[in-house]
Amino acid sequence: MAPALPYVTQVAIFSRFREAEPHPLTELEYTNAFTLLVAVALSAQATDVGVNKATKALFARVSTPQQMLDLGLDALTENIKTIGLFRQKAKNVIALSRILVEEYGGEVPQSRAALMTLPGVGRKTANVVLNSVFHFPAQAVDTHIFRVGNRTRIAPGRDVEAVERAIEDNVPVPFQQNAHHWLILHGRYVCQARRPRCKICPIEDLCPYEEKTE
Template sequence: MAKQLDYQTIREMFTRFEAAEAEPKGELEHTNAYTLVVAVALSAQATDAGVNKATRHLFPIADTPQKMLELGLDGVTEKIKTIGLYRNKAKNVIKMSQMLVDDYGGEVPNSRAALESLPGVGRKTANVVLNMWWGQPTQAVDTHIFRFGNRSGVAPGKDVVAVERAIEDHIPADFQLHAHHWMILHGRYVCKARKPLCGTCLVRDLCQFEDKNYD
């Protein structure tokens, strides 16, 4: 774990990220708040590409909680069977949809506590939905952010909650809205787990990672 970078270094790092891509976007395909929360819940221990492949067949026929309930457990299971842990995820999608219909009038709530009360929705999923749909500066820490935060010194922490707090505490406020997308994309495509592409990294001179790879 690298030591925490200072404010000016972090500001320079995110200034570069912003210059390279001013409006970073999440890669999960969705059409509304409901399909977003379902897609994010399905993405646990799965790739965004894999989720998108399945939901392209699911969302055109079930883009609301009521339509998902009408499709039923067997129908949902069949549509998402290419995704890891699909049986349990299908059950959660049905339970989530029922709860949204019963308790929220079929609408996705916009508070973290309410979102986390939904079956299959944890803190990370709630933060993604709050950020991507309602524009809140929440930080959804996944494996890519956890890795990059600790390697670089942007947001070191022993667990995802510690990294989330470090992001909130140390990344300048004007970068908070897009911070998690910049870090996810950087971790996914540049700061890779096994063989980081340090030679093409925008922030390699600012990063504290000791085992930089320039091959």
């Protein structure tokens, strides 16, 4: 596997990302740590747009684990039925809400290990919450970041955890907090899977990807 881009190139790339979008945010809509945790858990195999449509009315009524338990499984299932795998996801959300109430005093824990013990919460979901709410420079690697990391050699790796480590190891510290947001947005809107939009890419001259599109 080819090595990651050198430090000076990383600085140049992320400086351009920062200039274009100084304060990148997740596109999931939420009101606090709990609603973001739920939204990210619901987003597995679903789009952010689809999750936002399903949770708009839900989060107007529910913003705490206890309120989610009071809402109940049937009502939650009805609220999110437009999302893929909604029945299992509803069960997970009720289960994790119960754990948060009973074991964490209704608060979302600020620990990756603790978050990953919750039903339906994997490493990526935990990292999104740690980064977006608790401002820890965790790297939530999804399919977009995996593709961009390898295609551009910003953070090459054979699996998502290897790419996560490559971001931590190679992206300069001043850019770590927002790195995964910039990479997601770049993969979602510019460096797309089937046909990357190289003509409008802000880092086209710094990217070693050989199969550039016209």
